[in-house]
Amino acid sequence: MSLKTYFLQVKEVVQETADSVTIYFWHPLSEQIKYKAGQFITIIVPAGEGGKKVRRSYSMSTSPHSDTAIGVTVKRVEGGLVSNYLNDNVKIGDFLEVLEPLGNFFLEPDADATRHIVLFAAGSGITPMMSIAKSVLKMELNSRVTLIYGNRSEDSIIFKQKLEELEAQYGKRLGVHHLLSNSSDLWVGHKGRISQGIAIRLLKEADTDFDKDNFYLCGPVGMMEDIIAALGIYNVSKERIHKENFHTVMVEGETEETDDSLQTQTVKVKYNGDEYEFEVKPHQTILEAALDLNIDLPYSCQAGMCTACMGTCTEGKVKMDEEDGLTEKELKRGVMLTCVAHPITKGVVIEID
Ligand SMILES: Cc1cc2nc3c(=O)[nH]c(=O)nc-3n(C[C@H](O)[C@H](O)[C@H](O)COP(=O)(O)OP(=O)(O)OC[C@H]3O[C@@H](n4cnc5c(N)ncnc54)[C@H](O)[C@@H]3O)c2cc1C
Ligand code: FES
Structure with missing residues (x-):
């Protein structure tokens, strides 16, 4: 499968939290890059040993329906090659090599729909959810969105202010529930990680229809497994559960394991x-x-x-x-x-x- 390569110019760089930035790109002069809310691009940078090119994927945090630029939000991973390179080096006017948008984790808005979209995210897993939420709120006037978003602490919440602005703009059509695993004493919101019990409680509070609603998940594998187990209790069919893995093997706090049965x-x-x-x-x-x-x-x-x-x-x-x-x-x-x-x-x- 040969993929189209673009050299996109950086329009703006916004520091979202101490360890994450959003990089906005201009579309190329010759074409408007098409993507669906939830999809990702792959960025290729000389971040490897001796300037070797390395590629990593980043979901668009912008919406193709409400944002003019294409944007990705990159959170630093400790010791990570590309996430740190992008956080440390990218500035307005730079050109980055990017592969065309891809991915099966997406939502295409339907202006005639009346539905409830439920989004679960943790940490950098907010990026495709931001794109999906903005797209649904803009394009589906009769639909509503619930976002359940887990983070460590207040200052690690990516898009905290933008989410507040969206809540103010869209009123009851957007419900945001933050959960913090390591909050300060001043935090009055939910505490802890997104577990089965908390997921069920928040879904009920959000008037979820388990027979109809669609669920989008992006975060550590353990969190997604817990949510899928919770949805299983209510017989939610597989087709209505959509998940994106940013990292196939890692769960927060776990190390990569090698299967003992494998041989060279x-x-x-x-x-x-x-x-x-x-x-x-x-x-x-x-x-x-x-x-x-x-x-x-x-x-x-x-x-x-x-x-x-x-x-x-x-x-x-x-x-x-x-x-x-x-x-x-x-x-x-x-x-x-x-x-x-x-x-x-x-x-x-x-x-x-
Ligand atoms: C489809 C897709 C979309 C993605 N979208 C985003 C996005 O929008 N924003 C974003 O910040 N990241 C996103 N990622 C993750 C991103 O592609 C990189 O994996 C991440 O930035 C780490 O790359 P690195 O080069 O810095 O780390 P590496 O040099 O690859 O890894 C360094 C160490 O960190 C561990 N590690 C790698 N990735 C993670 C991770 N995600 N969490 C915890 N530990 C990890 C590795 O096992 C290794 O030990 C996405 C990944 C995929 C597959
Ligand atoms: S590189 Fe994307 S599926 Fe293998």
Whole structure:
């Protein structure tokens, strides 16, 4: 899958909290970049060792329906290459290399709809929710939005003021419930993490119709699992639960684990008329092993979401950390995503179109 690359000029940089910035880009002169509320772009910057280019995905926090610029909000990750690079270096007028918007986590507003959209976010997981909330509030005059947003402390809440402004603008059509896990004594709002119990209580307070409403989740895996379990109690169907993983393996406070059953295997990848044979170690995905050897395979999100790294396993077997990005039909045909796949047998051969 070949993706369109843009060089976007930075229009504005806004410090949101001590450890997060929003970077606004001008659209290119030649075209208006199209995206859906909830989707992400991939930014490529020379943040690696010796200026090596590294790419990471960032969801738009702007709305395609109410914002003229495209904006992403980046929160620092301790020791993280790209999040710190973007927070420290980007200034107005810079050009950044960006891959076209992608992602299956989106909401397309419907002006005729009358519905209740429920958004759960934690930390930087607010970014796609901001885009979705602004889009629904602007485009669906009969719909309402509830946002349940977890953070550590008052000063780590990204978009606190913007959310207050939206509440003032849209009145009862927007309900924002903040939860803080480490609040000061002055905090009068909800305390603690978003757990099953709190999720159910807040959903009931927000007059949620569990038979009808749609739920959007973005935050640590543990939080999303808790919310899905809570929704399961009310038999909410899978189709009405939409989730975005910013990081496939990490949960706040957890470390990355290697599956003990994996062994170093040699795989063969056929791409663009070339054949590459290389070793994949147990802690690596097939894409990571290729990139370490400077083998230029296609990819974008590196999280099993966008399918930019899709290939077909024609011999041997692979195992994926995350299968949500593919349909059951594709999985049966041997379609796989190199960014989340590990070889589990000898003689794995992958063909990439
Ligand atoms: C579809 C998608 C959309 C995303 N949207 C946003 C967004 O809008 N805003 C945003 O700030 N980030 C977003 N991310 C996360 C972003 O892509 C990067 O993963 C993040 O900025 C860390 O990159 P890094 O290069 O700084 O850290 P790395 O150098 O990749 O990692 C450094 C260390 O931090 C750990 N780590 C990596 N990512 C995280 C994380 N998210 N939380 C905790 N630990 C982590 C790694 O395991 C490693 O130990 C998104 C990710 C995806 C897949
Ligand atoms: S790079 Fe996006 S799914 Fe693999």
